[in-house]
Amino acid sequence: MSLYPEFTTPRLKFRQFNINDDIEPVYQLFSDPETMRFDGGELMASRDEARDLIQAFSSFQAPAVRWAVVLRENNQFLGSCGYHHIDHYNQKAELGGELIRQYWRLGFAREGLFELLRFGFERMNFNRIEAWISPENRAAIRTIKCVPFQEEGYLRQCQRWGNHFVDMKIYSLIRRDWDMFHEQIKFSEPL
Template sequence: MINYKGAPMIETKRLILRKMEMNDANRMFDVIFSDHRVMDNLIKGPHKTISETINRLTEITKQYVSDKFCYWGIVLKESGELIGTIDLYNINEDTENCEVGYDIGFNWWNQGYGTEALHAVVEFAFRFMNIHKISATHGIDNPASGKIMLKVGMKREGIIRDMIRKNNQYKDCGIYGILQQEYLEMNLPNQISILNKIE
């Protein structure tokens, strides 16, 4: 049975994962939602105006009233800068499985922040929510995202052909997954935990 906890604040060595706020709109537009390098990997593509970002944040913040909504902003602990987002979605109560998605601003790529945030949310989902399996996908033209998934213990399960369509072009996606039992067997014997604190 899933233990829903919403989106509590999660602290790791370098990051704080926290709920998004409406005053994050300008920052999100500038470093993530308007940047084609980040958003081209997502189906909807980059935002053209700040109003699109405001609308998206309005949708997000309204859903925090539900403890089934698991969506965080990724913040650098040292500077307080918001650099990305991560969420658990498509949570299926019958299978107790879900998916995870994330995006990191371009200026913070290749510094391990995506791996650290994903590892934290995977650990949170397995240890505190009792999720059975977490899956993630990435366009095959974005192999760096797949590397992040492998680093947290996910296994590549295959390729889904023509999984998404963007700009009238279909894209294949790699699909990855990790089971709760696999995660616990990898991490608990050595008492390895990436989470410093959960509030």
């Protein structure tokens, strides 16, 4: 398998990051306080940091893989998503992603989530996919509940974001539940 095989949905394309084209939108994404409020809280301060992040995303550094998410029709950069904390022995990983704020509430997160899960279970051979979400991130919780993720616990002050500690909810989806659910996913209409 290629390190970053492209895959698509009706509206989206998942591709490897491009150092020549993606610096400005990556900077826009990771320097927005509202976007980063639930993603570690650290704001990107320069385009040099965007370049460094793209280089990190573009070199396969197990245990992580990350794609740029763009519109299929015009290659407009929307955000990023992927897997981290990949554990090949136990066939599990944690998913994550971000969208530029102007693309929120248009169904892209849900559409992308379904295809990222399909890729994880069918092509990366995961048995378990986790999502760690701030309890305050209601949009992410609504998105994750579109699929039969199970809430497994509430971890108090388990991550440090900047100068404070935050709680996280942990959700999981296992292959058995995905197999029962994925036949219902239809991409013939925008989600």
